[in-house]
Amino acid sequence: MEKFQSNPSFLLIIGLLAAAFFSATFLINRAISLEGGHWYWSAALRFVFTVLFIGFGFVLFRGLSYLKYVLKEYIDNFRFWTISGTIGFGFFYSLLCYAADFSPAWVVATTWQMTILASLFVLAFFGKKLSKKIWFFTFIIFIGVSLVNLSHIDTNNLEALFLGFFPVLIAAFSYPTGNQMVWEQKVKREQNGGDTKIFKNAFIKVFLLTLGSFPFWVILFFVTNPGVPSSGQYISVAMVSLLSGVIATSLFLYARHHANTTSKLILVDATQSGEVFFALFGEVLFLGALLPNLLGWLGLLLTLFGLYFLTKLK
Numbered sequence: 001m002e003k004f005q006s007n008p009s010f011l012l013i014i015g016l017l018a019a020a021f022f023s024a025t026f027l028i029n030r031a032i033s034l035e036g037g038h039w040y041w042s043a044a045l046r047f048v049f050t051v052l053f054i055g056f057g058f059v060l061f062r063g064l065s066y067l068k069y070v071l072k073e074y075i076d077n078f079r080f081w082t083i084s085g086t087i088g089f090g091f092f093y094s095l096l097c098y099a100a101d102f103s104p105a106w107v108v109a110t111t112w113q114m115t116i117l118a119s120l121f122v123l124a125f126f127g128k129k130l131s132k133k134i135w136f137f138t139f140i141i142f143i144g145v146s147l148v149n150l151s152h153i154d155t156n157n158l159e160a161l162f163l164g165f166f167p168v169l170i171a172a173f174s175y176p177t178g179n180q181m182v183w184e185q186k187v188k189r190e191q192n193g194g195d196t197k198i199f200k201n202a203f204i205k206v207f208l209l210t211l212g213s214f215p216f217w218v219i220l221f222f223v224t225n226p227g228v229p230s231s232g233q234y235i236s237v238a239m240v241s242l243l244s245g246v247i248a249t250s251l252f253l254y255a256r257h258h259a260n261t262t263s264k265l266i267l268v269d270a271t272q273s274g275e276v277f278f279a280l281f282g283e284v285l286f287l288g289a290l291l292p293n294l295l296g297w298l299g300l301l302l303t304l305f306g307l308y309f310l311t312k313l314k
Contacts, residue, residue: 005258008267012307014255015271021248023109023278028240029097030105037233040226043097044217045234047089047210049241054207073198074211080185085212088178094220095171103164109276111165113145115172119269122176126184128262133313138270141306145273147299148280151292176269178209179256183265186257202254206246263313270310273303 032042058067074081099108116138120130186199198204229237252268259265277300284291292300 006260006264008264008310008312011255011259011264011268012271014251015268016274018248018251018255019271019274020278021243021251022272023275023282025096025240025244025248026100026105026109026112026275026279027282028236029100030108032230032233032236033100035230035232037230037236038224038226039097039101040094040220040224041229041233042100042237042240043094044221045229045237046093046241046245047213047217049238050210050245051207053242053246054203054210057203058207070198070204070207073204074208080181081208081212082215083212084178084181084185085209085214086216087174088181088213089209090213090216090220091174092171092178094216095167095174099164099167099171105279107164108168109279110145111168112172113142113273113276114169115175115272116142116145116270118173119176119266122173122180123262123265126180128265130262130266131313134263134266134310137306137309137313138266141270141273141303141310144299144302144304144306145276147302148276148292148296151296151299179253182209182253183256199257202250202252202257203246205253205257206249210245263310267307267310267313270307273307277303 029039029042033039055067058070096108096112099111103111120135120138124130182199182205186196188194189196189199198208252272255268255271256265259268280292
């Protein structure tokens with residue numbers, strides 16, 4: 001298994017699996033919003049459930065001492081995990097849930113694909129050198145995703161498009177920034193001879209980033225005054241937490257951890273474009289939506305083309 005962990009094709013498959021689980025977020029959050037649930041609880045409860053699910057798993061499979069070991073890491077490096085968790089999880093998910101109040105799920109999912117381009121700028125900010133080929137194929141992926149969704153735009157509902165655009169745009173930069181901060185911290189500890197066992201377990205990283213975001217959720221509660229969660233919101237958010245917060249995020253961070261070159265990091269980040277397609281075909285299968293038109297199929301082919309060639313870059 002270890003010999004495949006850094007293989008681009010293996011990382012592509014893991015990344016796409018993560019995208020499949022991530023795609024449930026957009027549909028469930030939109031459904032919660034339409035039922036009158038406040039966006040704050042859709043966001044905050046997800047991370048409460050995530051801590052409970054993963055913490056229970058630590059105790060069940062590794063014992064209470066293992067949970068104490070993870071919590072010690074959080075306490076010893078409280079500042080780092082709070083900053084990275086607030087940016088990577090707090091800003092990211094609160095803004096996605098906020099946008100769901102104003103925009104259909106497909107609008108949020110489409111705008112979210114800006115994270116593919118955002119990842120390039122974030123990596124460049126952290127000093128990574130990116131080849132022109134990486135920029136080229138990543139732009140192709142973004143164009144492909146955009147074409148798929150342009151084929152479904154309702155010109156009579158452009159207001160929702162703009163109301164949901166800017167929060168998701170900020171979220172698209174926040175998520176890769178938080179993830180890259182964790183990646184950089186891992187490299188820093190390796191260079192300084194520190195303990196890096198924490199960074200080799202995706203569940204631990206999700207748990208620590210989630211804990212790190214808690215101060216943000218407490219502050220946001222008093223800012224938004226959201227009242228109490230609506231009926232049924234607990235179950236819906238628990239589903240999002242399990243599918244996206246635990247399974248998808250852990251798969252994604254696992255792939256990112258084993259991406260040992262900049263091009264592989266780009267590849268893993270780019271697999272998030274698959275969320276649009278999983279959401280689209282999920283709607284076709286379960287909600288009776290129509291298949292893409294010619295423009296939509298062109299976008300699908302362009303995206304697959306871009307992903308394929310990203311796997312070939314060194």
